[in-house]
Amino acid sequence: MTAAETTQDGSGLRVHDLSWSARGTVIVDDVELTAPAGRITGLIGPNGSGKTTLLRAVARLARPDRGAVHLDGSDVARLRRRELARRLAVVEQHAGTDLDMTALDVVLLGRTPYRTALQADSGADRALALDALARVDMAGFAARKWSTLSGGERQRVQLARALTQQPGLLVLDEPTNHLDVSHALSLLTLVREAGLTSIAALHDLNLAAMFCDHVVVLRRGRAVAAGSPHDVLTPELLRDVYEVDADVGTHPRTGRPLLTFHPPAASQPPAPAPSSQEDS
Ligand SMILES: Nc1ncnc2c1ncn2[C@@H]1O[C@H](COP(=O)(O)OP(=O)(O)OP(=O)(O)O)[C@@H](O)[C@H]1O
Numbered sequence: 001m002t003a004a005e006t007t008q009d010g011s012g013l014r015v016h017d018l019s020w021s022a023r024g025t026v027i028v029d030d031v032e033l034t035a036p037a038g039r040i041t042g043l044i045g046p047n048g049s050g051k052t053t054l055l056r057a058v059a060r061l062a063r064p065d066r067g068a069v070h071l072d073g074s075d076v077a078r079l080r081r082r083e084l085a086r087r088l089a090v091v092e093q094h095a096g097t098d099l100d101m102t103a104l105d106v107v108l109l110g111r112t113p114y115r116t117a118l119q120a121d122s123g124a125d126r127a128l129a130l131d132a133l134a135r136v137d138m139a140g141f142a143a144r145k146w147s148t149l150s151g152g153e154r155q156r157v158q159l160a161r162a163l164t165q166q167p168g169l170l171v172l173d174e175p176t177n178h179l180d181v182s183h184a185l186s187l188l189t190l191v192r193e194a195g196l197t198s199i200a201a202l203h204d205l206n207l208a209a210m211f212c213d214h215v216v217v218l219r220r221g222r223a224v225a226a227g228s229p230h231d232v233l234t235p236e237l238l239r240d241v242y243e244v245d246a247d248v249g250t251h252p253r254t255g256r257p258l259l260t261f262h263p264p265a266a267s268q269p270p271a272p273a274p275s276s277q278e279d280s
Contacts, residue, residue: 010073012037012197013058013169018067020057027053028064029221035169035199035214037072040192042208042229043201045218046242051201052093052173054218058199059090059171071169071197085113089162091155093173103149103157104142107132110164125164132160135190137183151178159187163194172200176207209233209257217241233257 013035020028028050035041043051056062058069060076069076071087079087089110107129108121115121121129133139136156141149149157155178162170170191176184184204188211191198202208208215209229217225217232219241225232238246238259245262 010070012039012072013041013199014070015054015058016068016070018054018057018069019065020053020062021065027221028057031067031218031221031223033216033223033226035197037197038195039213040188040198040200040211041214041216042212043199043216043218044203044205044208049218050221051218053221055090055171055173055199055201059088060084061090082113085165087167088169088171089165089167090171091158091162091173091175093177101146102142103133103138103144103146103153104129106146106157107160107164110161110166113165128166129160129164132163133157135163136160137186152180152183155179156183156187159190163190168197170194170196170198170200172198174201174203176202176204205233205238205259209259210251210254229257233259 013033015031015033018028018031019026031050031054033041043054045051053062057064057067058076060069074087076084076088104126108125110132111121111125111128115125130139130142133142136159138153138156138160141153141157146154146157155175159172159175162172172191175187175191179187184207188200188207191200192211200212202212212229215225215227215229215232216223217237224241225237233248235246235248238244238248247260247262249258249260250256251258
């Protein structure tokens with residue numbers, strides 16, 4: 001099933017002709033994309049291609065010059081703040097670091113759209129937050145000060161906060177950039193299992209191949225390709241967009257594309273010397 005087919009009923013995320021510019025320079029240029037409901041869409045592209053800016057415009061953190069964003073049929077620009085916060089959660093690349101809050105307090109921020117300013121967190125809110133902390137493998141960190149957490153721990157707490165928000169759409173900007181391989185795999189598995197409509201900017205193309213159902217490629221602010229990982233992650237596209245040579249095989253267990261990159265010929269590292277029993 002293609003992305004267009006899954007969103008014909010208006011479900012999922014649809015971005016129409018979205019543009020954003022800064023001081024006369026166009027950063028996001030007439031982007032049209034769909035993110036199918038309940039699936040992970042990967043947003044890929046070289047540094048500076050506009051991924052963060054596009055995600056910020058989708059989440060209404062940046063006001064586009066023109067264009068529209070529809071989530072499950074609703075125009076995001078017309079939603080009230082509280083309604084938006086119930087329907088859309090964002091995990092940004094650089095979350096604030098000077099908060100004098102515990103990890104649990106940060107996760108409980110996800111419940112803010114569901115209570116009034118004077119209402120305290122309920123037992124149910126705390127249970128949801130503690131469960132989310134456990135799901136991101138941070139159960140033992142509930143009482144830890146946010147400022148003492150490592151980059152990867154913060155990233156996982158931010159995902160727990162986003163899940164506690166119980167949104168329809170999860171917007172993730174480089175969610176794995178601080179994570180070791182094990183936590184990167186488990187975080188994206190968790191996002192997949194959450195079954196939410198998700199859009200994630202990813203630099204690791206093998207993670208995109210492994211976890212995304214739909215991939216959109218940005219280059220200089222324009223969406224230049226979109227489709228399944230098999231359709232999009234071809235040696236030709238990688239050469240064209242990233243200027244790298246790569247072999248694309250098939251992962252023996254997942255059947256997903258498996259990318260192997262080649263350094264430029266001039267900078268090929270020497271092959272490691274074979275180890276010899278006689279040396280020891
Ligand atoms: N407020 C701004 N004023 C001027 N230029 C900006 C502004 N915000 C972003 N840019 C520029 O827009 C381009 C796209 O930035 P953006 O952060 O969206 O790219 P990205 O694809 O997320 O990059 P990366 O992969 O390096 O994180 C960059 O060249 C950046 O310098």
